[in-house]
Amino acid sequence: MSRRILGIETSCDETAAAVVEDGQKVLSSVVSSQVEIHGRFGGVVPEVASRAHVEAVLPVVGEALAVAEMEGPDLDAIAVTHGPGLIGALLVGVSAAKALSLAWDVPLLGVNHLEAHLYAAFLEEPDLEMPLVVLLVSGGHTMLIVMDGHLQYRVLGSTLDDAAGEAFDKVARHVGLGYPGGPIIDRLAAQGNRDAIRFPRAMMADGWDFSFSGVKTSVVNHMRHHPDTPVEDLAASFQEAVADVLVTKARRAAAEVGARGICLAGGVAANSRLRERLREGCAADGLRSFLPSREMCTDNAAMVAAVAWHRLAADGPSRLDLGAFPSLPMPDE
Amino acid sequence: MLILAIESATNQIGCAIGGPDGILASAHTIRPRHHAESLAPQIRFTADQAGIGMADIDVIAVDVGPGLFTGLRVGITTAMAFAWALGKPVAAFTSLELLAAAVLAGDTDILSVVDARRGEVFHARFRPTATGPERLGEPAVSLPADLAAEIVTESSEVVLVGDGARAHIDHFVDIGCPIAPRPFDLPSARTLVTMAASHPHRLMDPSEVSPLYLREPDAKAKFGNSPGGPP
Numbered sequence: 398m399s400r401r402i403l404g405i406e407t408s409c410d411e412t413a414a415a416v417v418e419d420g421q422k423v424l425s426s427v428v429s430s431q432v433e434i435h436g437r438f439g440g441v442v443p444e445v446a447s448r449a450h451v452e453a454v455l456p457v458v459g460e461a462l463a464v465a466e467m468e469g470p471d472l473d474a475i476a477v478t479h480g481p482g483l484i485g486a487l488l489v490g491v492s493a494a495k496a497l498s499l500a501w502d503v504p505l506l507g508v509n510h511l512e513a514h515l516y517a518a519f520l521e522e523p524d525l526e527m528p529l530v531v532l533l534v535s536g537g538h539t540m541l542i543v544m545d546g547h548l549q550y551r552v553l554g555s556t557l558d559d560a561a562g563e564a565f566d567k568v569a570r571h572v573g574l575g576y577p578g579g580p581i582i583d584r585l586a587a588q589g590n591r592d593a594i595r596f597p598r599a600m601m602a603d604g605w606d607f608s609f610s611g612v613k614t615s616v617v618n619h620m621r622h623h624p625d626t627p628v629e630d631l632a633a634s635f636q637e638a639v640a641d642v643l644v645t646k647a648r649r650a651a652a653e654v655g656a657r658g659i660c661l662a663g664g665v666a667a668n669s670r671l672r673e674r675l676r677e678g679c680a681a682d683g684l685r686s687f688l689p690s691r692e693m694c695t696d697n698a699a700m701v702a703a704v705a706w707h708r709l710a711a712d713g714p715s716r717l718d719l720g721a722f723p724s725l726p727m728p729d730e
Numbered sequence: 731m732l733i734l735a736i737e738s739a740t741n742q743i744g745c746a747i748g749g750p751d752g753i754l755a756s757a758h759t760i761r762p763r764h765h766a767e768s769l770a771p772q773i774r775f776t777a778d779q780a781g782i783g784m785a786d787i788d789v790i791a792v793d794v795g796p797g798l799f800t801g802l803r804v805g806i807t808t809a810m811a812f813a814w815a816l817g818k819p820v821a822a823f824t825s826l827e828l829l830a831a832a833v834l835a836g837d838t839d840i841l842s843v844v845d846a847r848r849g850e851v852f853h854a855r856f857r858p859t860a861t862g863p864e865r866l867g868e869p870a871v872s873l874p875a876d877l878a879a880e881i882v883t884e885s886s887e888v889v890l891v892g893d894g895a896r897a898h899i900d901h902f903v904d905i906g907c908p909i910a911p912r913p914f915d916l917p918s919a920r921t922l923v924t925m926a927a928s929h930p931h932r933l934m935d936p937s938e939v940s941p942l943y944l945r946e947p948d949a950k951a952k953f954g955n956s957p958g959g960p961p
């Protein structure tokens with residue numbers, strides 16, 4: 398019998414809800430973004446985000462159920478992101494999920510946001526072969542993960558300082574381009590020369606970890622000493638440096654673990670140059686590349702409901718005293 | 731009419747079930763920073779003690795603050811979601827009127843003072859009436875010294891209540907203001923049931939409930955811990 402799970406996601410600046418059947422079929426996926434609210438602050442303001450989630454969470458859940466043509470009590474589970482993320486923001490989703498679980502007498506399940514990002518790919522490509530290398534790149538995370546099977550991961554490396562998306566935001570802010578930095582830099586870079594400036598590729602040859610604070614500083618310093626540099630060239634050269642490091646390491650990881658393919662996940666996976674470089678690199682290495690749609694890269698609740706289907710079968714539901722954990726690590730087995 | 735009351739505006743997390751005839755069951759715990767963990771199990775426990783099912787509840791009463799932002803959001807989100815899921819109305823009360831209602835006696839004004847942290851207090855003044863405390867003026871946030879000066883100017887007799895008065899007791903003892911005993915320092919879910927039972931006209935749709943923050947958010951962007959969103 399098919400199982401329908403409601404997913405709820407409020408870990409950062411998107412309030413999202415979705416209904417997914419059997420971890421596979423998206424019956425609805427609703428995302429309410431706060432990006433315009435935070436734009437004037439140049440980044441996500443935790444207290445502002447938490448307040449906005451309180452207002453949005455029930456309308457978003459209501460719409461997700463309506464689109465899926467479901468009544469709450471008919472759900473098989475309610476899954477909610479309980480970490481990592483902004484604590485105040487997470488607590489809104491967790492509180493709502495628990496209240497719905499109590500009121501409708503439906504099992505509750507706490508979901509790891511990072512693990513959910515990995516499962517976004519499976520919603521669009523159910524037959525992804527493993528072992529699979531996943532490059533999880535977002536505003537808060539940069540991780541190189543090997544997925545050996547469902548719910549089986551090895552974290553090879555992560556960022557030692559800034560996350561990739563954070564570097565985009567900070568560069569954009571320092572150069573006065575606005576927020577969010579990712580899409581703005583991507584757009585400008587399309588008009589620029591990516592070989593104009595050679596920015597450093599930190600730790601490209603050694604280990605599995607990443608560091609992006611150096612390239613960010615180089616961009617800021619370059620702009621200070623050469624204020625006449627066209628921002629298009631700056632954006633393209635910076636973006637190239639980031640994509641170069643990410644793709645080079647992911648390809649090396651795939652070769653090392655004998656992966657069948659490389660998959661992108663997280664908000665930075667929407668970056669067009671990163672997608673292009675990964676596609677080319679995989680083609681050259683005889684690997685499958687999987688590039689989820691923009692909707693599946695950024696935060697959404699369909700991925701929460703998708704991973705919940707696997708987790709529920711493996712671990713069973715969570716208890717009602719479920720907490721929220723801002724630094725919840727990727728489950729590493 | 732069966733009321734489920736949810737209280738988490740301060741360090742105290744509370745839940746009570748009852749109606750016009752009294753309280754069937756209640757539970758209160760003090761677990762700072764654990765509002766979200768404690769509240770839902772407490773609701774189930776209280777319902778079990780009262781011997782009722784969730785569907786038996788007619789009204790959800792909630793404290794909308796002012797108080798601790800995170801605690802408030804946990805309580806309000808829980809109340810809204812619970813009411814919405816069951817198709818029931820919400821009765822919203824401020825922490826300040828709940829404090830006043832619990833100590834109301836005679837005809838002396840009550841000044842409710844909730845700890846706002848950062849050396850400030852949330853406060854409002856109430857006058858006793860036959861139907862409960864009637865608020866005089868808008869709830870506000872002030873420095874305790876300024877509030878004490880205001881009390882002196884007003885010159886009419888007033889009794890203070892709340893953890894804000896307790897935390898800054900020196901300011902108020904100096905001007906000779908009595909403070910209600912310690913058991914009344916924090917708003918309770920039991921008072922919420924009583925207030926909701928005696929104010930049936932205060933019912934609203936869950937979508938209309940909103941927290942009373944009384945303070946603008948710190949507009950400081952946070953980097954490095956945002957797990958997602960656009961790059």
Ligand SMILES: [Zn+2]
Binds near residue numbers: 510514957959
């Ligand atoms: Zn994310």
